[in-house]
Amino acid sequence: MEQSALLKRVSHLSTEPNPVLLEHAKQRAESVQNRIADRITQFAGSMAFVYIHVLWFASWIGFGVEKYPYGLLTMIVSLEAIFLSTFVMISQNRADAKRQVLADQQWQTVREEDKQNEELLKLSNQILELTRAIHKYTSPAPEAPAASSN
Numbered sequence: 001m002e003q004s005a006l007l008k009r010v011s012h013l014s015t016e017p018n019p020v021l022l023e024h025a026k027q028r029a030e031s032v033q034n035r036i037a038d039r040i041t042q043f044a045g046s047m048a049f050v051y052i053h054v055l056w057f058a059s060w061i062g063f064g065v066e067k068y069p070y071g072l073l074t075m076i077v078s079l080e081a082i083f084l085s086t087f088v089m090i091s092q093n094r095a096d097a098k099r100q101v102l103a104d105q106q107w108q109t110v111r112e113e114d115k116q117n118e119e120l121l122k123l124s125n126q127i128l129e130l131t132r133a134i135h136k137y138t139s140p141a142p143e144a145p146a147a148s149s150n
Contacts, residue, residue: 020105024098041091044084047110 023125028034043049057073066072 012032018105020101021098024101028094028097036092037087037090043086044087 028038060073061070
């Protein structure tokens with residue numbers, strides 16, 4: 001799909017960030033641990049991370065830092081995998097927290113809309129009752145049938 005066609009399809013969408021998510025990000029940024037975890041997961045999910053590892057492994061093997069089966073390299077990579085998996089879980093927890101913040105806000109909106117709908121329904125019923133009362137008051141009284149004279 002062309003980029004211009006895609007832009008046309010999404011041009012109606014708001015580009016303004018959700019204020020609840022902005023507040024959540026602000027609170028998250030207040031913690032040094034969260035900022036460090038965010039930076040690590042951001043870097044670990046980049047192509048720079050991949051390139052550095054390709055160079056590292058090629059250099060390790062190419063310069064003969066150790067002999068096959070590369071026990072030290074295997075141990076280092078295993079430890080790195082343990083830590084990276086932890087950062088992936090931290091990232092998932094962060095995403096879950098963001099989803100929960102959005103869900104809470106949406107639930108609050110639903111409750112407010114439900115309350116407004118109930119108020120509007122009460123007003124509509126009052127208007128209906130008043131309309132019926134006005135029609136009853138303003139409509140001519142039905143005439144009594146005339147007594148038949150034989």
